[in-house]
Amino acid sequence: MSQSAPGAIRVGEPVGRWVLLTTVLGSSMALLDSTVVNVALPRIGEDLDADLAVLQWTANAYMLTLAGLILLGGALGDRFGRRRVFVIGTVWFAVASLLCGLAPNGGLLILARALQGVGAALLTPGSLALIQASFHPDDRARAVGVWSGLGGAGAAVGPFLGGWLVDGPGWRWVFLLNVPLAAVCVPVALRHVPESRSVPAGGTAPGRPGAAHRRFDVLGATLGALALGLVTYGLIDSSVVAGVVGVLLSVAFVYVERRQPDPMLPLSIFASRQFTAINLVTLCVYAALGGFFFLSVLQLQVVAGYSALAAGTALLPTTLLMLLLSGRSGELAQRIGPRLPLTVGPLLCAAGMLLMLRVGKDASYVRDVLPAMVVLGLGMVTLVAPLTATVLASVDVGRAGLASGINNAAARVAGLIAVAALPLLSGMGPETYRLADELASAFRRAMPMCAVVLVVGALIAWTTVRRVPAEAAACRPECRLHCAVTAPPLDPGGNERTPP
CATH class of the missing domain: 1.10.287 (Helix Hairpins)
Known part of the structure; x- marks a missing residue:
């Protein structure tokens, strides 16, 4: 077993590269499945002869268990060992992915997707926590930056990859691809990643009193x-x-x-008005984004006639802009405060969604789709890094991990509810997604609804968000190259870790 002590690994060492590889692979599996599945939904519905409800549940079953259990997943890692829980989550996720790929009908696919979410709730918090625990304090920021950059690049190409798989070997490979990734990830983790957990019973974790002997809720x-x-x-x-x-x-x-x-x-964390306000903004932003990305890939494929590959590629500008510009956005917000970016960002996103109303039958990508994606991407760039930094700055340092987990879960819950509610509110029936004219009409009703929700988020930010100290609002490394559109980046909290 080639392992170094927790907190002693250097980025330039071979073991450091192995740790980065396994954590990037693990987080990428969960990150990709939050985005690429949307591109496959029309083909899944066609192959399984499924109605709209099955497509909604295919997206939502995963988000439901992930959002409901992500806080518990982080606590399990703190208590029983971050590497252990990460490996269990990765194996669980891979088995569930195999079941998704083999599912003969919609019901079993939905069940397997729910199981996937359980695995993701175990491995997602552990991925970044392992980096924070394993690397030397002088190298942590660099390690997180590398992890974030590689993960961001993976997220950026996710929809493209999903579209290529759907049009090529088939939609089942969107899920089956996770199996070989896990087959690489798990042995590397067991061989090279040191185990870590919170201080054993009798002591307390730094900044987290009593963390070692907390009971699970x-x-x-x-x-x-x-x-x-x-x-x-x-x-x-x-x-x-x-x-x-x-x-x-x-x-x-x-x-x-x-x-x-x-x-x-802990409801006491909401005593911070700033924290409560930021989470309300998060709910508005990610509800609108969840509904938008669910419906836009249907619109592009069913109404505009795009292939799955073309529809996935159409989303690339949004994630690429986030990958390239999030760091600069965070630095700007640190200088001018979060209020203006958190107001302008949702308004830009709303404008991008309204521009998507131009996308109809035989839509031109350059003329109709690209402007909407660019404006939406600029909105995401403007708001994601300041949102995350402000969440962490609004609570005590010892509660940063909890605050980040709550904010991440709130975003996923918002997307979950939006995917469930928006088709109902826009008048979509069970077979609407197969009928171009009916889907186009529902899409024209849905996009203004998403825009209104974003405007509400902008108003909440403008009226409630206040400036925080510059050092507290510093853009964390995981925000600089972040480009996931389903939830803000997850921060495990304090950097102090102890061996098992």
Whole structure:
């Protein structure tokens, strides 16, 4: 076993490159599956003879379990070992991906997607946490920057890769590709990545009192996941009963979290008005983005007649702009404060979505699609890095990891609800996605709705977000090359780690 001690690895060492390889592969699997599956949805529906609800659940089953369990996944890594939980999550994710690729019908595909989300909730928090724990303090920022850059490049080409797979070997390879990636990732992690966890019982983790002997909030996690699932089911299947029960379970979740000695979601963190405001902005932004990316790939393929490869390629400008310019955006926000970027960013995104209304039958990419993607990308560039930095600056240092996890989960919940609600609000029926004229009409109704939600987010930012100290609002390395469109970057919190 070729392992160095936690906190002693250098980026330039061979073991450092192995650690970066396995963490990039692990995070890339989860990151890609959050984006590339949308490109495959029309072909999945065609091959499995599925209605719109199956396509919604194919996207949402993954987001449901990921959003509901991501905070618990980070806590499990802290307690039982970050490498151990990361490896378990990677294996789980790969097995679930294999089941997705072999699914003979929509029901089994949805179940496998939910299992994929569980695996992603285990490996996603651990990927960056392993880097923070493994590398020497002098090399951590550089290591995170390399990890972020490689992961960002992977996310940028994700929709293109998904489209190529769908048009080539078939949509099932969108999922099956994860199996060989995991086959490389797991042995490297076991051989080269040192184990780490929070201080063993009897001590406390720096900045996180009592972290070593906290109990797991299984009841809270269960109530939260059930509430999300029932609300989502109520919206997708137009079930009032399910929706009402989901809302009641949401109330029960808040009640339990308020009374739990060690809650998964400590409500006291929302005492920070800045933190609450930023999460409201996050909900608005990522709800609009979730609905947009779900419907836009359908619009491009069904209405505009693009192939899956062309539709995936059409999304590249947005992610490439984020990859190239997020760092500069973070530095600008550090100088002028987050209020203006968090107001202008959503407004630019709203403009980009309204420009997509020009995309109809036989749409020209250069004339109709590209301007919308560029404006949307500039909006994302403007807001993502300042949003993440402000979230982390709005709470005590010891709660940075928790704050980042909550913000990341809020973004995923927003996308989940949007994918469930937007087709209903725009009047889409079970077979609308197969009918170009009906889908085009629904798309024309949906884009202004997304734009309105973004305007609301901009208003919240303008009226509630306040400037934070420059050193607190510094753009973290993981923000500089970030280009995922489903959630803001996840920060594991403090850098102090101890061996098992």
